[in-house]
Amino acid sequence: MSESTQPPVVIPGANARQPRLVLKVITLVAVALSLFQLYSAGIQPLGLFYQRSIHLALIMLLAFLMFPVFGPTRKRGVLGWAIDALFFAGALITGGYLVLYLDEIVNRAGFWNQTDITVAIIATVTVLEASRRAVGLGMTIIGLIAIIYALAGPRGELPWLGEWLPGILSHRGYTLDRVAGQLYLGQEGIFGLPLGVAATYIFIFVLFGAFLECTGAGRFFIDMAYAATGRQRGGPAKAAVLASAGMGSISGSAIANVVTTGAFTIPLMKKLGYKAKQAGGIEAAASTGGQITPPLMGAGAFLIAEYTNTPYLEIVKISILPAIMYFATVYLFVHIIALKQGMQGMPRSELPKMRQVMKDGWHFLLPLAVLVWLLVMNLSPMRVGYYAVITMVAVAVIRYALWYFFVAPRQGQPVTAERTVGVVKAGLGKLVEGLELGARNAVAVSMACAVAGIIVGVVGLTGLGLKFSSMMLAFSGGNLVLALVMVLLASLVLGMGLPVTASYIVLIVLVGPALTSEFGVPLLIAHLVVFWYSQDSNVTPPIALAGFAGAAIAGSKPMETSFQAWKFAKGLYLIPLFMVFNPEIIIGGPVPVVIWNAVIALFALCAFAASLEGYLFTRMSLIPRLAIGAAIFGVFYPNLWTEIAGVVVMAVVIGANYLASRQEGAVPTRA
Secondary structure: OOHHHOOOOOOOOOOOOOOHHHHHHHHHHHHHHHHHHHHHHHOOOOOHHHHHHHHHHHHHHHHHHHOOOOOOOOOOHHHHHHHHHHHHHHHHHHHHHHHHHHHHHHHHOOOOOHHHHHHHHHHHHHHHHHHHHHOOHHHHHHHHHHHHHHHEOOOOOEHHHHOOOOHHHOOOOOOHHHHHHHHHHOOOOOOOHHHHHHHHHHHHHHHHHHHHHHOOHHHHHHHHHHHHHOOOOOHHHHHHHHHHHHHHHHHOOHHHHHHHHHHHHHHHHHHHOOOHHHHHHHHHHHHHHHHHOOOOOOOHHHHHHHHHOOOHHHHHHHHHHHHHHHHHHHHHHHHHHHHHOOOOOOOHHHOOOHHHHHHHHHHHHHHHHHHHHHHHOOOOHHHHHHHHHHHHHHHHHHHHHHHHHHHHHHHOOOOOHHHHHHHHHHHHHHHHHHHHHHHHHHHHHHHHHHHHHHHHHHHHHHOHHHHHHHHHHHHHOOOHHHHHHHHHHHHHHHHOOOOHHHHHHHHHHHHHHHHHHHOOOOHHHHHHHHHHHOOHHHOOOOOOHHHHHHHHHHOOOHHHHHHHHHHHOOHHHHHHHHHHHOOHHHHOOOHHHHHHHHHHHHHHHHHHHHHHHOEOOOEOOHHHHHHHHHHHHHHHOOOHHHHHHHHHHHHHHHHHHHHHHHHHHHHHHHO
16 A cells, blocks of 8 residues: 555544654653563563553553643643653652662562662552643542542551441551551552553563554555445444444554544444434444454453463454354344335445455555464464564564566656655654654553552452452342343443543452352353453444544534434343353353354344334334334353244244235235
8 A cells, every 4th residue: 555545543642732852752652661671572571560660651641742741732831841850750650660670679578678668659650640741630539549448447547438338348557667668669559460461561562553554554454444344324334333343453552443444434334324423423432442353352361361260362253243243243133124114225336346455455464363373373473562562663664665677667756766765764764653652652551550550459459349349249139130231320420531441450350250259150150251241332322432533523513412322232242141141252161162152142142233224125113113122132141942033033023023014015016
C-alpha cells in the first residue's frame, strides 16, 4: 500500500500546545522504553523486579511528559513545571531505588528501614498521580479508597473510620508503614502480577500492533473486509464487523478501534442507508468484540493465562468459539437491519478488488502467521511478541526495498544516492514512529495495572476478597443467576471509571473466589465471564465509551448511539451465561456434546437477534418474539430435553416466519 493511501496514525497524548523540546523528549523516552522492552524480551531477560521497576519508571516519565498537570488545554507554566519536576524525580526514585538496592531489600525480609518506607510513600503517590493523568480520576479515587480502607481499623492509622465500617467489612487496620511496605516492597502490590503482565507480554504486543498500524495494516484489513462483503446487503456494516474483529484484538482498545476503523466504515454505512445512530452503534459493538477476539484479546488473554496458570495458547483456542458466537450475532443484526430497510450492496466499481488488496498488503499477514506459528511451538508469549515485531519490521523493509530497487526505476524513479539517503531517513523515521507509538499506547494500560496492583495488595492485606465472597453469597441467596447479575452490575459500575483491564483485575480479585468456591464455577470460566462482563462499559449506557466515540464520528446523539450499541452487543451478556451453564464449550467434553452445545448456542443467539429486531425473513409479531425469548432460557438450561424443547420452539417460529415471507412474495405474482 502506498504512503498516500495509508490511514493517518493518531498518536495518543499528542498535543499541539506542547513545546517542541518536550515533544522531542517524549519521543526520546518513548523510543528508549520500546528498545528496553525489545532488549529484555528477546536478547537478555531481566529479573522480575528489575524489569517491572525500570518499565514503570519510564512509563511514568512518559505519562508526566505527555499529560500536563493542569490538563491538555492549559500551559504548564512555572508552577506546572515545578510540580512536574517533583514527579519526574518521584518516577526515577520509584524505579531506581529497587534497581540499586534490591538485594539489600530482599535480605531485610520484611524488616524495612525508614528509607524504604519513605521511598514507598513517594512511589505510591507518584503512581496515583500518573494514573490520574493517563487513565483518569476514577482509577486514582478507587486506589485512594483502597488505601484508606487498609488504614481504617482499631490498630490502623484511622481507627475512627473503622467504627463506621459495616461489620462484614471491618478489619484490624494497618499502619502507614505496613501499608506502604505492602504496596511498594511486597510481591502483591504495585509491582505485582498485573504490572508484571503489562511490563512483559502486553507491552510487546502493543508495540507489534503499533508497527502494524504505522505500516498501514488497518487500511489493509478494512479493504479486505470490503472486498469480501461490500456487494452484500448492508455490505459496509458487515465490513465494519469483520474489520473490527481483525483490528480490535491488535489495537488493545475498543475506543481506539472505533476511531481507526470507524473513520472509514461509519460514513459508508450512513451513505448506504443506515441511520447515524445505527452506524455508530454497529461500529461500537463490533469494536468491543475485538477485545474478546484471539489471538491477542487486548490484554485479557495474558492476564487470564497468568491468573489461572493456563498456557496462553490454550486461552486463545478456547476463546475462538465464543468470539465467533459474538460476531455472528452482530453480523446477523446488521443483516436484518439491511433486510428491513431494503438496502442493497455497494456497486462493484466502488469496492476494492480482493486480488489487488492482497497484492498490496499480503505482507501484513506474514507477521501474524509467524505469531500464530510460534505460539503453537509453545514459545513464551514475550518471545513470540519480540519475533513478531522483528518480522513486521523486516517484512516492511524488504518489501519497500524490492519496490525501490526494481519497480520504481521502471516507473521513472531512478535509484540515486540522494534519493537513497532520503529513503533511509524516511525508513528510520517510520521506525521511530512505531517505537514511539507503541510506548505511548502502553502508558494507560500500564498505569491502570500499577494502580490495580495497589487494589490487589490491599485486598490481600485486609482479606477483603473473602469478605466480598460472603457478601455476594448473602445477597444472592446462593442463586447463581443472581450472583452473575451482581457481577454484571458491578462490572458496569467499575467500567464507568476504570479501563477494561483494570476493571477485570479488580472484579476477579473480589468476586472470583466466590464464583469458584461458593457457586462451583470452574476457575477458567469464572475468569472469562468476568473478563467478558468487564467489556460492557464500552457499550452500556449511561457511560458507553465506545458508543460515545462512534456517536462523535457518526454525528449522532451519544445516548441514542449507546443504546444501539447496547442492543447489538447482547452477545456480551448472553454468551458468558452459556459458558457457565454449558461449560463443555470451554473446558471440553465429549465431542458430540461440544458440537451440540456450540450449534444450539449459535442458533439461540441468532434467533435472539431476530426476536429483538422483530424481523428475519419477514416481520415477526409479538407472540413469536416472546416464544423465542422463552425458548432461549430452555437452550441455556443445562438439561438435554429442555435444550431440545427450546431448539424445537425456535425452529418452529423461524420456519413459520420463512413460510410467511414466501407467501408475501407470492401475493403480487397471483395478482
